[in-house]
Amino acid sequence: MLGALIIVFREVLEAGLIVGIVLAATQGVVGRGRWIAIGIGGGLAGAAVVASFASVISQAFEGSGQEMFNAGVLATAVVMLMWHNAWMARHGREIAAEMRQIGTAVSEGAKPLTALAVVIGLAVLREGSEVVLFLYGIVASGTSMSALFLGSVLGVAAGAAFSALTYLGLLAIPQRHIFTVTTWLIALLAAGMAAQSVQFLNNGGVLTAFDTTMWDTSWLLSEGSIVGRLLHTLIGYTERPTGMQLIAYAGTLIAMYLLMRVARAPGRPRPATV
Amino acid sequence: MNKLLVACVAAALLVPAMAQADDFTLTIKDHKFTPSELKVPAGKRHTITVVNEDATPEEFESHALKIEKVVPGKSKGVVRVGPLKPGKYPFVGEFHEDSAKGVIIAE
Numbered sequence: 001m002l003g004a005l006i007i008v009f010r011e012v013l014e015a016g017l018i019v020g021i022v023l024a025a026t027q028g029v030v031g032r033g034r035w036i037a038i039g040i041g042g043g044l045a046g047a048a049v050v051a052s053f054a055s056v057i058s059q060a061f062e063g064s065g066q067e068m069f070n071a072g073v074l075a076t077a078v079v080m081l082m083w084h085n086a087w088m089a090r091h092g093r094e095i096a097a098e099m100r101q102i103g104t105a106v107s108e109g110a111k112p113l114t115a116l117a118v119v120i121g122l123a124v125l126r127e128g129s130e131v132v133l134f135l136y137g138i139v140a141s142g143t144s145m146s147a148l149f150l151g152s153v154l155g156v157a158a159g160a161a162f163s164a165l166t167y168l169g170l171l172a173i174p175q176r177h178i179f180t181v182t183t184w185l186i187a188l189l190a191a192g193m194a195a196q197s198v199q200f201l202n203n204g205g206v207l208t209a210f211d212t213t214m215w216d217t218s219w220l221l222s223e224g225s226i227v228g229r230l231l232h233t234l235i236g237y238t239e240r241p242t243g244m245q246l247i248a249y250a251g252t253l254i255a256m257y258l259l260m261r262v263a264r265a266p267g268r269p270r271p272a273t274v
Numbered sequence: 275m276n277k278l279l280v281a282c283v284a285a286a287l288l289v290p291a292m293a294q295a296d297d298f299t300l301t302i303k304d305h306k307f308t309p310s311e312l313k314v315p316a317g318k319r320h321t322i323t324v325v326n327e328d329a330t331p332e333e334f335e336s337h338a339l340k341i342e343k344v345v346p347g348k349s350k351g352v353v354r355v356g357p358l359k360p361g362k363y364p365f366v367g368e369f370h371e372d373s374a375k376g377v378i379i380a381e
Contacts, residue, residue: 003372007368054344054346055346058344063351063352064352066344066351067343070342130344133333133344133369134331136330136331137331137332137347137369202354203340203341203343203353203354204354208319211357213359218337218338222337228337238340239337239338240340242340
């Protein structure tokens with residue numbers, strides 16, 4: 001039971017952190033609940049499909065199918081996060097201003113929410129498919145169903161509770177700073193995903209350039225520890241990054257910065273009220 | 275920066291996996307790895323075939339090697355490691371972390 005609890009908790013937590021950040025980033029956007037629900041639902045359905053085709057995916061691309069799949073999923077999420085931040089660079093001020101003036105939600109959110117729903121869906125899909133495979137394994141090995149069920153339920157509950165804490169913690173940030181904070185969180189999240197994505201390409205044997213390990217901070221913070229895992233998900237902490245991972249990380253941050261500048265450029269429709 | 279990126283991508287595409295090095299095998303049975311200690315030469319690329327003889331899926335995971343790979347039951351998967359500096363690189367089977375663990379020693 002404990003094994004199920006820990007693994008399910010870990011995976012739910014990883015996806016949940018992303019959901020928490022997205023929820024905070026979409027504060028005040030009408031209909032966000034529906035989009036986020038679609039993201040989670042789609043992700044769960046996708047996870048079941050991915051898990052049942054695990055063997056097929058593994059065997060694709062001469063045995064590197066799983067790596068290609070993960071790299072693709074992460075790269076897509078990176079693009080969606082960039083899109084969101086660019087959109088927010090253009091419209092965030094208006095939204096923030098309106099939220100303060102009217103004190104109610106605004107309705108201009110349809111566009112970036114598709115992007116974020118996709119991000120949530122992909123996060124749930126990745127972590128969820130691992131949970132499904134793991135649980136399948138336990139069932140197959142004959143652990144009692146009730147213990148398994150109890151462990152999983154507790155794991156999901158604990159993971160969800162932690163995600164809720166993340167969200168509430170972010171909400172405690174004063175409203176005029178929240179978009180700045182979530183923009184940063186999303187930028188770092190995307191950079192971390194990009195670094196993971198190139199590593200999957202490396203593991204798949206596709207992108208092996210600059211694969212020398214640049215440094216090793218495992219003595220300081222192990223990636224296997226709770227804090228290490230949290231930071232891995234949030235900002236892409238890697239105890240032994242390769243040169244290519246650093247390039248991907250920095251490249252994503254730079255690309256996102258440039259994109260946001262371009263998006264912001266054409267005359268602000270409304271002055272920045274502080 | 276952009277030029278650098280383009281150069282990196284080009285280099286990566288033009289020089290696909292240079293020296294293809296020796297192949298190693300790790301077998302999972304009863305949620306344990308055999309051998310649990312695998313010695314590989316440092317400074318080279320290696321492919322390791324992870325054979326899962328159990329009926330249940332396992333996830334080969336190593337933070338030190340930056341690898342996460344699900345190996346379905348009664349199946350095998352190939353992971354690529356290296357070039358490694360001399361040292362110890364622990365790995366686990368994430369779904370059965372209590373028993374499924376081992377270490378790769380690069381020397």
